[in-house]
Amino acid sequence: MGVKVLAAMSGGVDSAVAAARAVEAGHEVVGVHLALSRMPGTLRTGARGCCTIEDSMDARRVADMLEIPFYVWDFSERFAQDVVQDFIDEYSEGRTPNPCMRCNQHIKFQAVLERGLALGFDAIATGHYASVVEGPQGKELHRAATWAKDQSYVLGVLTTEQLEHCYFPLATTPSKDEVRAEAAERGFFVAAKPDSHDICFIPDGDTRGWLAERVGEREGPVLTAEGEVVGSHQGAHAYTVGQRKGLQLGYPAADGKPRYVLEVRPKTNEVIVGPKEALAISELAGSVMSFAGADPVQSGLAEDASDEHGFGCEPFSCHVQVRAHADPVAASARISGGELVVSLLEPLLGVAPGQSAVIYVGTRVLGQCTIDRTVSALQEVSSG
Amino acid sequence: MGVYLDYQATSPMPESVREVYVDALAGVGNPSSIHQAGQRQRAILEDAKERIARIVGCEPIEIILTSGGTEAINTALKGAVWAAQAARGPDTPTTLVSTRAEHHATLDALQWLSTHEGTDIAWVPVDDQGVLDTDSLEVILADHRPVMVATLLANNEVGSIQPVGEIARLSLEAGTPVHVDAIAALGYLPINFAELGVTAMSLSAHKVGGPVGVGALVLSRHAPELSALMHGGDQQRGRSGTLDVAGVVAFAAALELREQGRIEHGAHLAARRDSLREQLCAAVPDVVVRGSHDARLPGNLHITVPGCEGDVLLYLLDQHGIQVSTGSACQAGVPEPSHVLLAMGLSEETARGALRFSLGYHTTEDDIEAVASVFPRVVEQARAAGMASGR
Numbered sequence: 001m002g003v004k005v006l007a008a009m010s011g012g013v014d015s016a017v018a019a020a021r022a023v024e025a026g027h028e029v030v031g032v033h034l035a036l037s038r039m040p041g042t043l044r045t046g047a048r049g050c051c052t053i054e055d056s057m058d059a060r061r062v063a064d065m066l067e068i069p070f071y072v073w074d075f076s077e078r079f080a081q082d083v084v085q086d087f088i089d090e091y092s093e094g095r096t097p098n099p100c101m102r103c104n105q106h107i108k109f110q111a112v113l114e115r116g117l118a119l120g121f122d123a124i125a126t127g128h129y130a131s132v133v134e135g136p137q138g139k140e141l142h143r144a145a146t147w148a149k150d151q152s153y154v155l156g157v158l159t160t161e162q163l164e165h166c167y168f169p170l171a172t173t174p175s176k177d178e179v180r181a182e183a184a185e186r187g188f189f190v191a192a193k194p195d196s197h198d199i200c201f202i203p204d205g206d207t208r209g210w211l212a213e214r215v216g217e218r219e220g221p222v223l224t225a226e227g228e229v230v231g232s233h234q235g236a237h238a239y240t241v242g243q244r245k246g247l248q249l250g251y252p253a254a255d256g257k258p259r260y261v262l263e264v265r266p267k268t269n270e271v272i273v274g275p276k277e278a279l280a281i282s283e284l285a286g287s288v289m290s291f292a293g294a295d296p297v298q299s300g301l302a303e304d305a306s307d308e309h310g311f312g313c314e315p316f317s318c319h320v321q322v323r324a325h326a327d328p329v330a331a332s333a334r335i336s337g338g339e340l341v342v343s344l345l346e347p348l349l350g351v352a353p354g355q356s357a358v359i360y361v362g363t364r365v366l367g368q369c370t371i372d373r374t375v376s377a378l379q380e381v382s383s384g
Numbered sequence: 385m386g387v388y389l390d391y392q393a394t395s396p397m398p399e400s401v402r403e404v405y406v407d408a409l410a411g412v413g414n415p416s417s418i419h420q421a422g423q424r425q426r427a428i429l430e431d432a433k434e435r436i437a438r439i440v441g442c443e444p445i446e447i448i449l450t451s452g453g454t455e456a457i458n459t460a461l462k463g464a465v466w467a468a469q470a471a472r473g474p475d476t477p478t479t480l481v482s483t484r485a486e487h488h489a490t491l492d493a494l495q496w497l498s499t500h501e502g503t504d505i506a507w508v509p510v511d512d513q514g515v516l517d518t519d520s521l522e523v524i525l526a527d528h529r530p531v532m533v534a535t536l537l538a539n540n541e542v543g544s545i546q547p548v549g550e551i552a553r554l555s556l557e558a559g560t561p562v563h564v565d566a567i568a569a570l571g572y573l574p575i576n577f578a579e580l581g582v583t584a585m586s587l588s589a590h591k592v593g594g595p596v597g598v599g600a601l602v603l604s605r606h607a608p609e610l611s612a613l614m615h616g617g618d619q620q621r622g623r624s625g626t627l628d629v630a631g632v633v634a635f636a637a638a639l640e641l642r643e644q645g646r647i648e649h650g651a652h653l654a655a656r657r658d659s660l661r662e663q664l665c666a667a668v669p670d671v672v673v674r675g676s677h678d679a680r681l682p683g684n685l686h687i688t689v690p691g692c693e694g695d696v697l698l699y700l701l702d703q704h705g706i707q708v709s710t711g712s713a714c715q716a717g718v719p720e721p722s723h724v725l726l727a728m729g730l731s732e733e734t735a736r737g738a739l740r741f742s743l744g745y746h747t748t749e750d751d752i753e754a755v756a757s758v759f760p761r762v763v764e765q766a767r768a769a770g771m772a773s774g775r
Binding site (some may be wrong): 069071073074114115118119120 | 695702
């Protein structure tokens with residue numbers, strides 16, 4: 001028996017095939033394209049973004065072929081506040097946010113899902129490559145069948161309640177090529193449409209220039225950890241921990257090796273640089289966390305260790321991933337003092353406050369935290 | 385088709401008009417050709433123009449056929465500014481007078497003229513019912529020397545009928561020609577171009593059940609010539625392009641049929657609209673009717689529903705097979721808060737809850753009951769959805 005499914009259709013090939021599969025599975029499907037920009041461009045440029053009028057037309061044509069109703073829902077105001085302004089604020093504070101995760105967290109799986117539920121829908125279908133599995137303690141989020149296409153990282157922010165209503169029809173698809181072939185077979189002309197990447201609201205990909213326009217430029221020093229001035233910059237907010245390119249330092253390090261951004265200090269407008277080794281961290285932690293399904297205690301992974309700060313648990317073995325396309329690293333996680341603390345079994349390079357640390361146990365996504373602080377393999381580096 | 389209550393977006397083509405249209409497509413010859421075939425086409429075309437002229441109270445020679453209402457409006461406004469520049473020199477300052485509650489065809493043409501020709505736009509306020517304030521117009525006419533005044537005959541969103549007679553009298557006293565956008569009013573109100581005393585009037589065929597892509601600019605024979613928008617043959621008074629015989633024949637047929645409907649069923653249409661208004665207001669007491677209370681298009685009902693997003697209401701009604709509009713549409717299909725409601729002084733939040741029902745002469749009491757029966761549940765659901773996705 002089918003249920004009422006809201007298919008979020010970006011105009012891309014993945015969400016098109018996801019909607020088609022939802023229809024074929026016998027569900028009652030309504031397509032919806034999210035208008036996220038007040039001033040959308042007319043035509044898609046290159047492979048960027050998903051918010052032009054052309055993209056909305058592409059989504060509409062697929063819905064036409066599937067013979068499902070199609071609507072454009074305007075979430076541009078919420079997107080501007082919860083994703084774009086958050087992005088500016090986070091960079092202004094020297095942190096490195098992931099806007100796609102914010103969008104999933106606040107727009108797609110919150111505002112849109114809540115509106116959908118209020119309008120009588122049971123689930124939201126998207127073209128994400130990830131699986132929802134029925135586990136012993138309820139719904140679980142898992143990596144997609146094929147690791148290379150897995151997008152479970154950006155879904156790490158989903159809560160238990162949101163997961164209840166998620167439907168990812170591409171979960172078991174081994175490759176994008178297969179999705180494209182299926183789209184071509186179904187006669188979707190978006191079959192060969194380029195993948196979108198980068199940040200959809202920065203169409204030319206120049207994040208630093210985009211931020212400079214909004215935050216303003218202010219010259220400040222580039223320093224070594226020892227306090228030696230080795231260059232200058234036009235605003236600390238434009239830098240990210242682990243960054244090597246674009247530092248434009250006047251003279252090389254004593255050992256002739258390249259230097260990396262170790263820390264961004266927005267309050268004093270300072271950028272700290274140093275050798276690659278100094279990027280290595282042994283621990284990361286954050287107090288804003290969520291669990292996609294049963295928490296570590298409910299899942300039987302760890303003993304309860306709740307304290308005066310709230311929920312807590314003893315250490316348990318896991319893997320942690322800090323970027324969408326990063327390799328997971330073996331770690332031991334615990335929750336204490338209101339923080340999710342992850343001790344890495346091998347050092348990790350270039351981890352910036354503001355990124356999300358997604359915790360995996362096997363293929364399962366347990367949850368995530370936004371990184372507030374990291375502990376250097378050499379010394380503690382705090383976000384200040 | 386369900387219950388179609390979006391006649392002001394476009395009106396379905398009646399079968400008899402469709403037959404006339406298809407038959408006319410079989411005609412051979414370009415009406416501008418000299419040979420007998422061309423002459424026959426020209427005769428059919430001129431006959432159709434005469435029939436249109438009789439209904440709208442103008443002379444056939446005053447009808448300039450266009451590709452629709454948008455071209456007609458653009459020709460009137462840009463043509464007037466360019467003609468003034470041609471007469472007085474390219475650097476002559478030009479002023480146009482209008483309201484912020486016009487259709488986008490007017491607003492966007494004014495915006496273009498402001499940006500590209502440096503035309504100064506003097507805005508006349510509208511009151512809280514969307515009616516142009518003639519006292520302000522009088523002051524503006526005295527202070528400026530406008531090239532043209534652009535007004536609606538009736539507002540396409542909220543249905544308010546404009547005091548065009550008074551606007552024309554004041555403007556002509558000041559020596560300023562008037563363009564009236566009669567597109568929403570055509571087929572719903574009696575229109576007499578000569579009696580209105582305006583200089584130019586725009587019409588569109590598809591709003592009265594004719595084909596899309598056919599319209600007319602009625603331009604007084606006494607008006608100064610307008611500068612052309614397009615060039616290439618000058619087939620009619622500065623308007624270039626091969627004449628669309630079948631389109632005009634279908635326009636004339638549709639307009640005659642609609643005029644007959646207006647005379648015979650006009651009172652029923654208004655009564656049905658009033659019945660819808662009463663039922664909706666009784667079912668959801670905090671619904672607010674927008675636009676003029678006494679002088680409005682007979683088929684138009686415009687409301688705002690507190691706590692609802694218009695596009696959610698539209699979605700839910702659509703799920704019940706009821707087709708209405710939020711009043712304003714944009715290219716991406718995202719309803720912007722209506723500029724008409726904002727011009728009337730409503731807040732953006734209130735304006736977001738707008739819904740326009742536009743009835744046709746074939747709308748039945750069953751259609752009205754179908755809407756009234758689902759409306760309370762739809763509003764309840766839309767309010768829940770508004771709470772969920774609002775901040």
